[in-house]
Amino acid sequence: MMSFVKGLKCKECGEEYPKEPLHVCETCFGPLEAAYNYDEIKKALTREAIQKRERNIWRYKELLPIDADPAVGRSVGFTPLIKADNLARVLGVKEIYVKNDGVCYPTLSFKDRVVSVALSKAKEFGFATAACASTGNLANAVAALSIEGGLESFIFIPHNLEQAKIIGTTIYGANLIGVKGAYDDVNRLCSEVAGKYGWGFVNINLRPYYSEGSKSLAFEMMEQLGWRAPKHVVVPMASGSLLTKVWKAIKEFEMLGIVPENGTSIYGAQATGCSPITTALKNKWEIFKPVKPDTIAKSLAIGTPADGFYAMNVMKESGGWGEDASDPEIIAGIKLLAETEGIFTETAGGVTMAVTKKLIEQGAIPKNETIVICITGNGLKTQEAIADSVAQPHIIEAHLEDFEELYSKIKNQEEKGGTQDAISSHTNPA
Amino acid sequence: MPSVRIPTPLRKLTAEKDEVSVSAANVGELIETLESQFPGIKNRLCDESGNLRRFINLYVNNEDIRFLNGKETSLKEEDVVSIIPAIAGGLA
Numbered sequence: 001m002m003s004f005v006k007g008l009k010c011k012e013c014g015e016e017y018p019k020e021p022l023h024v025c026e027t028c029f030g031p032l033e034a035a036y037n038y039d040e041i042k043k044a045l046t047r048e049a050i051q052k053r054e055r056n057i058w059r060y061k062e063l064l065p066i067d068a069d070p071a072v073g074r075s076v077g078f079t080p081l082i083k084a085d086n087l088a089r090v091l092g093v094k095e096i097y098v099k100n101d102g103v104c105y106p107t108l109s110f111k112d113r114v115v116s117v118a119l120s121k122a123k124e125f126g127f128a129t130a131a132c133a134s135t136g137n138l139a140n141a142v143a144a145l146s147i148e149g150g151l152e153s154f155i156f157i158p159h160n161l162e163q164a165k166i167i168g169t170t171i172y173g174a175n176l177i178g179v180k181g182a183y184d185d186v187n188r189l190c191s192e193v194a195g196k197y198g199w200g201f202v203n204i205n206l207r208p209y210y211s212e213g214s215k216s217l218a219f220e221m222m223e224q225l226g227w228r229a230p231k232h233v234v235v236p237m238a239s240g241s242l243l244t245k246v247w248k249a250i251k252e253f254e255m256l257g258i259v260p261e262n263g264t265s266i267y268g269a270q271a272t273g274c275s276p277i278t279t280a281l282k283n284k285w286e287i288f289k290p291v292k293p294d295t296i297a298k299s300l301a302i303g304t305p306a307d308g309f310y311a312m313n314v315m316k317e318s319g320g321w322g323e324d325a326s327d328p329e330i331i332a333g334i335k336l337l338a339e340t341e342g343i344f345t346e347t348a349g350g351v352t353m354a355v356t357k358k359l360i361e362q363g364a365i366p367k368n369e370t371i372v373i374c375i376t377g378n379g380l381k382t383q384e385a386i387a388d389s390v391a392q393p394h395i396i397e398a399h400l401e402d403f404e405e406l407y408s409k410i411k412n413q414e415e416k417g418g419t420q421d422a423i424s425s426h427t428n429p430a
Numbered sequence: 431m432p433s434v435r436i437p438t439p440l441r442k443l444t445a446e447k448d449e450v451s452v453s454a455a456n457v458g459e460l461i462e463t464l465e466s467q468f469p470g471i472k473n474r475l476c477d478e479s480g481n482l483r484r485f486i487n488l489y490v491n492n493e494d495i496r497f498l499n500g501k502e503t504s505l506k507e508e509d510v511v512s513i514i515p516a517i518a519g520g521l522a
Contacts, residue, residue, distance in 0.1 A: 012484060026439070027474065029485040029515040195438065287496045306516065309484060 003067040004041050008032040008208050011310070019067070021125055021205040031306065032208045034065035042256050047227060050258075057113055057216035063252055064117055064216070065209045071123040072149040073116020077216050079104050081224035081372070086340040091360050096371045097230070098337070099221050102345050107144050107168065108378035109137035109299075109346075110217055110242070117213030118202035119149045127200035128152060133190040134203075135183050135238065135299045136165030137377055142202055143174035154199065156186050161298065164381040182293055184303050211307075214242045218249035221372055222259050229254065229262040231369035232320070234359070236352045236376055237268040237277050238300040240311030246374070247314045267365065268315050268322035269355035271295035271330060271347075277308045278322040281315060296327050296385040297347040299377060321364045325354035331389045333357065334379060344379030352376075432460065432509040439515060443468045457488060458501035460511060475513065485516040 008017040012030025023032055045062045053059035057077035058070050082098040101110035115138065119130055131154040132142045139155045146153040155169055159178035169176050179186045187203075194201040202210045222229050229250050235243040247266050253259045270278045273295030276288045288308050293301035305311070315322050325333065333353030337343050345353070356373050359365045379386075394410075396402040431451040436444050444450060452467070454460035465472035475486050482488060488495045489512040495503045505511070 024439075024485075024515065028477070028483050029439070029474075030483075031485070287494075289497060290494065304516070 002040075002044075004037050004044070004062045005065045005067065006035045006037050009035040019065075021127075021200065023205055023207040034208050034212050036063065036065075038252075038255065045256060045258070047258055050223065057116060057213065057220075060216055060219045063212075063219070063249075065212045066117065066120050066124065068120075068124050070116065070120045072119035072145050073112065074148075076105055076112045076116045076145075078220055079217075081221055082341060082343070084341050087337070090336070090340055091357060091367075093360060093365075093367045093371060094369070096356075096373065097221075097225070098341060098343060099217060099224075099372055099374050100343055101217060101374070101376045102343065102349065102378035107137070107140040108381065109141065110214065110374075110376040111137045111141035112145065113216050114138075114210045114213035115141040115145050115202055118200070118206045118210035119145050119151065121206055121209040122151065122200035122202075123149055125200065129154060129197075129199040130202060131155065131190070131193070131197075131199045132202045132204075133157075133183070133187040135301060136161050136381065137299050138203065139174075139176070140165060140168040140381075143169045143172040143176075146174065147172055151200075154193075156190050156193075158183050158186055158298075158301075162382050162384055164383065168381065182303060183301055184290070187302075211241045211245060214245035215249035215252070217242075217374065218246040219253065221374075222250065222253055225370070225372075227259050229259050229264045230372040231262060232265050232267065232365050232371045234267045234269055234352055234356045234365075234371070234373045236300055236348045236374065237270050237308075237311055237322070238302040238305065238348075240268070240277055240305045240307035240309075242374070242376070243268050243311045244307055244314055247318060264318060265320035265365075266314050266318045267320040267355070267359055268311055269352045270322070270324040271297040271300050271351050272324040272326045273297075274301045274303060275324040276303060277305055277311055278324045280308065281312050281322045295330075295347075296382075297330055297351050298382070299346065299348045300351060321359060323355045323358050323362075323364075325351050325358065329354040329358075331386055334386055335389070337375070338379070343375065345375045346377035346379050346382040347385050348377050349375040349379070431507060432505045432511055434460065434464065435510065435512040437513055437515055440471060440474060440513065443471045443474070454505055456499075456501065456505055457490070457495055457503045457511070460505060461501070487514045487516050488512070489514060 010025035010030045011033050013028045041062045050059050055078040079101050084096050084098045088096045104112045130146045130151040132138050133156045139157050153174040155174050156177045159180050194204045200206050250264050254261045274293035276291050280288050291303040293303050330350035334350035337353045431453045433451050435449050452460050452463045454463050
């Protein structure tokens with residue numbers, strides 16, 4: 001396979017580096033990013049070429065930073081883009097789509113994309129061990145995809161993570177280390193481990209490759225919209241990386257002539273209990289006040305966002321904006337998406353949904369243009385967060401008359417607007 | 431004198447010392463004094479116009495100087511200054 005990646009380049013000072021497991025510029029400490037040969041890509045990558053390929057992230061392989069054929073995550077990607085008409089009615093907008101990475105293969109989050117690219121690159125570099133610092137979803141993806149890659153895995157998480165994310169990691173035989181502290185403490189420890197053990201840390205020394213995998217979500221989104229970029233995209237932010245890569249993917253497709261330019265605006269969503277990026281944006285700060293996260297959206301709980309500066313620039317430059325959502329708003333967001341579209345997302349998706357609603361109500365997102373919201377994880381992984389906010393089953397004896405009594409009660413409530421209140425309450429702006 | 435914690439990537443410039451003591455009344459002065467003792471270090475911390483590089487964090491007793499008085503942040507005898515590359519992480 002021909003290589004379309006020239007090397008790595010510092011996003012700050014522009015210094016160039018060879019394709020190696022490096023992520024920080026030696027001179028200015030800025031982040032390194034993959035640099036492509038777009039002239040060659042333009043000759044190779046067309047709509048026709050893409051459409052002939054299998055439906056996974058590798059149908060856009062020229063714009064992903066690997067040189068050999070993919071070794072890991074060969075079936076990952078191409079998640080559904082749902083035209084959400086019920087949701088559109090409730091929000092009072094013309095056209096809204098849900099890009100549902102909550103059903104990404106194999107571990108039900110968009111992290112399957114980035115890890116597939118990172119571990120394919122790790123195999124090229126000859127690493128035998130994969131590792132990561134994670135808030136949970138990344139842990140699941142690294143643990144599962146390491147199996148396909150024949151890699152040993154060491155995974156570091158904050159010690160208080162949701163049970164589903166723990167079981168969804170150790171089931172694959174991964175070495176899971178719970179670190180006493182928040183994600184930022186875990187990450188700091190991992191930087192030290194990465195320097196010492198010579199492992200492929202997907203979000204540290206493999207970060208320039210790993211983060212590019214996020215672009216596949218936006219490539220798919222544009223293809224599924226019928227080869228066009230939406231007018232508005234709402235993206236959840238932890239480190240801010242995904243948001244910058246959605247923007248980069250749109251710019252790349254536009255530059256290569258694969259989609260026409262559409263002036264897409266990008267909006268970032270954070271949880272109020274961990275909102276360093278939206279706080280800086282709203283206050284017009286150039287810098288971030290690190291925060292100690294306190295939110296049910298643990299997968300977004302990064303208090304010192306590595307790509308926050310670039311994410312903020314994208315929101316400003318694209319004419320978008322950012323907002324944050326409180327814990328009750330997050331739960332309402334999860335319910336709204338479930339009750340209107342039958343999609344059960346995790347707390348991060350609740351953040352995205354709640355922020356989308358808020359931005360539409362504020363008038364920041366107009367009601368008559370195409371909107372896409374990026375749902376990045378699955379609700380089955382964060383059930384603890386909403387367990388107290390959902391209905392419990394009706395318990396009855398195994399007698400038909402007991403059921404009939406219950407049934408008429410339920411129907412009665414419905415007539416009074418009981419069971420329907422979930423949906424109708426969303427139609428009346430509170 | 432205030433002490434300065436040096437991260438691994440800069441220890442080549444400090445003869446592998448991970449902590450040095452520097453006499454300075456504020457952070458700006460501290461950077462100049464560091465440069466006179468360890469030539470080349472200022473270029474790693476500051477850009478051409480002398481501003482602290484975006485991905486370098488300087489902490490005085492665990493508070494980012496960007497939320498204090500920046501380079502004007504004054505230093506006391508017992509203060510500890512940490513130089514932390516934002517994405518290289520930690521002091522390692």
